[in-house]
Amino acid sequence: MPSTPNARGPSPGLPRRWAERGGVTILVVGNAVVDRIYRVARLPTPGETLLGDTAERQFGGKGLNQAIAAARIGADVRLLAALGDDAEGDAIHAYVTAEPLAAELVRLPGRSDESLILVAEDGENMIVSTAARAQTLPAAAIERSLAALSAGDLLLVQGNLAQATTENLLREAGRRGLRRMVNASPPSHAWGDLLPSVDILVVNAVEAEQLDTSRAGAVVVTSGAAGATLVKAGSVVRIKAPRVKARDTTGAGDVLCGVLAAMHDRGMPLLEALSVAVRAASLKVGRPGTSAGLPTASELRELVA
Numbered sequence: 142m143p144s145t146p147n148a149r150g151p152s153p154g155l156p157r158r159w160a161e162r163g164g165v166t167i168l169v170v171g172n173a174v175v176d177r178i179y180r181v182a183r184l185p186t187p188g189e190t191l192l193g194d195t196a197e198r199q200f201g202g203k204g205l206n207q208a209i210a211a212a213r214i215g216a217d218v219r220l221l222a223a224l225g226d227d228a229e230g231d232a233i234h235a236y237v238t239a240e241p242l243a244a245e246l247v248r249l250p251g252r253s254d255e256s257l258i259l260v261a262e263d264g265e266n267m268i269v270s271t272a273a274r275a276q277t278l279p280a281a282a283i284e285r286s287l288a289a290l291s292a293g294d295l296l297l298v299q300g301n302l303a304q305a306t307t308e309n310l311l312r313e314a315g316r317r318g319l320r321r322m323v324n325a326s327p328p329s330h331a332w333g334d335l336l337p338s339v340d341i342l343v344v345n346a347v348e349a350e351q352l353d354t355s356r357a358g359a360v361v362v363t364s365g366a367a368g369a370t371l372v373k374a375g376s377v378v379r380i381k382a383p384r385v386k387a388r389d390t391t392g393a394g395d396v397l398c399g400v401l402a403a404m405h406d407r408g409m410p411l412l413e414a415l416s417v418a419v420r421a422a423s424l425k426v427g428r429p430g431t432s433a434g435l436p437t438a439s440e441l442r443e444l445v446a
Contacts, residue, residue, distance in 0.1 A: 166217050166294040167406050168286055168319075169399075170310060171204015172275035172301040173222040173237065173246065174254040175229045176431045178391075184261045193259075200236045201256060201431035203299040203324065204275075206392050209432075210399025210421065211297075212242035214441040216406055220244040221286045223274040225253035236432065247282050249274055264387030264426065272329070276303040283310060292318030295406045297398070299323070304330035311338040320406075324398045325352065341405070343398050359411060361401065363394055366426075368419050371412055378412055380419045389429040396436060397422040404445070417444050 179193035208220040220237065224230035224246050230253040237244050256270040283306070290296075296314040298307060298321075307330070314321050315338055322341040325332050325348060332352055336342065342357035346364050354360045359373040368382035400421040404414030421444060424436040 166219060166290055167208075167211055167297055167402055168219050168221065168290055168294065169204055169208040169211070169297045170221045170278070170283065170286065170302065171207065171297075171299045172202040172254055172270075172272060173205040173220070173224060173233050174200070174202035174256050174270060175233065176201040176256045176258055176391075178258045178260060178431065180260050180262075180429075182262055184259055184265060184267050197430070199430055199432045200233055201392060201395075202254065202270075202275075203301060203326065203395050203398075205233075205237065206395035206431065206435065207297060207299070207324070207399035207402070208242055208244075209240050209435055210396045210441070211403040211406075212240055212399075213436065213438040214400055214403045214421070214445070215438075216403035218242040218403075219286065219289070221247075221278070221282060223247045223249050223278045223282075225249060225251045225274055227252050229253040229255070241438070245282060245286060247279060249277060249279075258391055258431070260389050260391060260429070264390050266389070266391045268391070270301070270327070272301045275301045276306070278302065278306055280306075280309065283313075287313055287317060287319075290317065290319060293320070295320045295322060295402060297322045297324070297402050299398075300325050300327045300329050308335060311335055322398075322402055322405075323357075324394070326394070328352070341401075341411070343394075343401070345394065361397075361415060363397060363422075365390065365393075369397065369415055371415050373411065380412075380416050382419050383423045385423050385427045387426050389434060390426055392431050392435060393422040393425040396425045400441065400444075420444055 176199045178197040180195045212218040254271045259267045323339045324343045336356035339357040343361045349362045362370045368380045397418045401418035428434040
């Protein structure tokens with residue numbers, strides 16, 4: 142059954158210019174998973190078996206990570222995600238409840254989704270995720286969440302949802318006058334016909350080559366340590382990332398997406414918002430873990446103080 146654990150008001154400690162703007166809502170529809178993290182000296186080659194240095198259990202998922210990043214920097218965030226009816230679903234539920242966001246976590250029969258993450262000493266990673274729960278998110282839950290929004294609010298989705306679900310979300314969001322931001326990762330289904338419905342598209346360099354990104358309104362291409370590029374209305378502007386010693390790149394792109402959504406939703410021009418988001422992502426790269434490595438609320442808010 143659905144659960145709405147922590148429907149909280151606007152977060153305290155916002156810069157004055159944010160508080161005056163009020164609580165514009167970001168709805169994140171995505172996944173929430175258990176992360177099983179193995180740290181290795183280097184990433185394996187095909188067919189190779191390696192011994193891991195450590196093994197950890199944390200929480201993550203692109204939807205969860207992006208919602209937390211947006212909420213911690215001060216946005217009014219709602220997360221819609223599906224969990225299994227198992228103990229791992231209980232653990233994810235408890236973790237989300239402690240965050241400054243409202244959440245509807247729909248409990249479905251079966252195991253909660255999970256990710257297997259290998260992290261090398263240089264910070265690079267390999268990730269494999271399941272998405273059985275995310276891809277069976279009930280239409281009724283989506284309708285409830287969309288009905289709570291107003292024209293001008295922002296929908297943020299990723300690539301973990303079923304194609305039909307994504308199509309429905311983008312169509313209904315447009316009908317309701319919502320802004321639509323998509324992180325098309327992982328590219329688990331065709332995006333071609335959906336891109337004209339996307340106001341802001343976020344992809345990495347590999348994904349950008351696989352998609353006709355010119356069909357989206359504005360495009361952000363992330364490039365790891367090189368920063369990110371904004372392509373909009375024929376202009377191309379590159380934002381350099383701060384130099385940091387990479388310990389774990391897992392979740393850095395999610396931090397960028399969440400912070401970008403929060404900044405833009407609060408009225409910051411897209412290029413300026415991307416600059417803040419790139420700096421926020423660099424905070425994640427410098428520390429290990431997924432949920433444990435996400436920047437804190439105080440760290441993120443210092444970027445816009």
